[in-house]
Amino acid sequence: MNKATIKYNAQVKKDGSIVLTNDLHQKGEMVLLEKIDITSQPWMMETVVSMTDNIGLSDEDGKGGDGIWFKFNDENLVIGLDTFMNESNKSGNEIVLKSEGEIIAQQACPIRLNSGKKINVKVVCKPNKPSMIAVVVNNKPVISYVYKSIPITQIFQDKPAKFSIYSFTGDAGSTQTVHSVRFKTLDKKVFERIEKEIKG
Numbered sequence: 001m002n003k004a005t006i007k008y009n010a011q012v013k014k015d016g017s018i019v020l021t022n023d024l025h026q027k028g029e030m031v032l033l034e035k036i037d038i039t040s041q042p043w044m045m046e047t048v049v050s051m052t053d054n055i056g057l058s059d060e061d062g063k064g065g066d067g068i069w070f071k072f073n074d075e076n077l078v079i080g081l082d083t084f085m086n087e088s089n090k091s092g093n094e095i096v097l098k099s100e101g102e103i104i105a106q107q108a109c110p111i112r113l114n115s116g117k118k119i120n121v122k123v124v125c126k127p128n129k130p131s132m133i134a135v136v137v138n139n140k141p142v143i144s145y146v147y148k149s150i151p152i153t154q155i156f157q158d159k160p161a162k163f164s165i166y167s168f169t170g171d172a173g174s175t176q177t178v179h180s181v182r183f184k185t186l187d188k189k190v191f192e193r194i195e196k197e198i199k200g
Contacts, residue, residue: 004032004033005031005032005033006030007028007030008027008028008029009023010030011028013177014131018030018178019177020053020166020167020176021167021169021173021174021175022053022175023169024055024170024172025173026173028168028176029164030178031166032164033088033163034160035160035162036072037160038156038160039158039159041127041156042128042186042187043124043185043186044123045070045122045123045181045183046181046182046183047056047079047120047180047181048118048120048179049068049118049177050116050119050176051064051068051083051113051114051174051176051177052174052175052177053116053174053175054116054173054174057171059092060085060091060092060109061091063172064174065083065084065086065170065173066082066169066174067083067113067167068080070131070164070165071164071165072156072163073084076155076161077133077152078097078098078099079096079097079123079133079135080095081095082106084172089106090108091109093109094107094108095107095109095137099155104145105144106143107142109137111137114174122136122137123135124136124186124195125152126195127153128151131147131153132144132145133145133147133152144198165181
């Protein structure tokens with residue numbers, strides 16, 4: 001796990017994993033100490049998370065909420081594992097992509113995100129125009145989005161980004177844990193292979 005600081009209700013366990021929330025009406029965040037270069041070449045973020053002990057309100061897929069969110073420069077780019085159906089959701093179990101605070105894409109996930117099991121999440125990105133971002137859960141492509149106008153390089157002004165993982169609960173809650181997270185750059189051939197798999 002990259003070195004990070006924790007905020008709010010977040011706690012570090014003996015095994016190094018970080019529990020972001022474990023009760024109702026909480027929030028937790030881990031912030032990497034080192035900024036991430038996400039504009040110079042294709043990259044992948046890979047993380048293992050779990051959402052267990054669901055409590056409180058229920059939606060169509062059972063108790064628990066509200067999910068885990070991966071944030072670059074707070075709101076410039078956000079990838080959400082959303083586990084509670086609010087007015088903006090199409091499902092109570094979906095992947096949500098946001099750019100500069102606005103939802104740009106959302107898709108129901110075929111794998112229940114807060115089942116209590118560890119899930120592997122990969123975020124793959126090509127920052128140069130036309131920028132593309134995709135999310136793969138347990139090796140199954142779930143969602144992809146192509147930026148048709150402003151590329152990611154321009155959104156981030158070709159500068160490294162602050163990265164954090166954030167979670168919150170309300171009247172629905174869960175023990176939401178980050179077990180590992182890592183970033184790596186992708187060469188052209190590797191990215192093209194992953195892109196082909198995502199597009200099917």
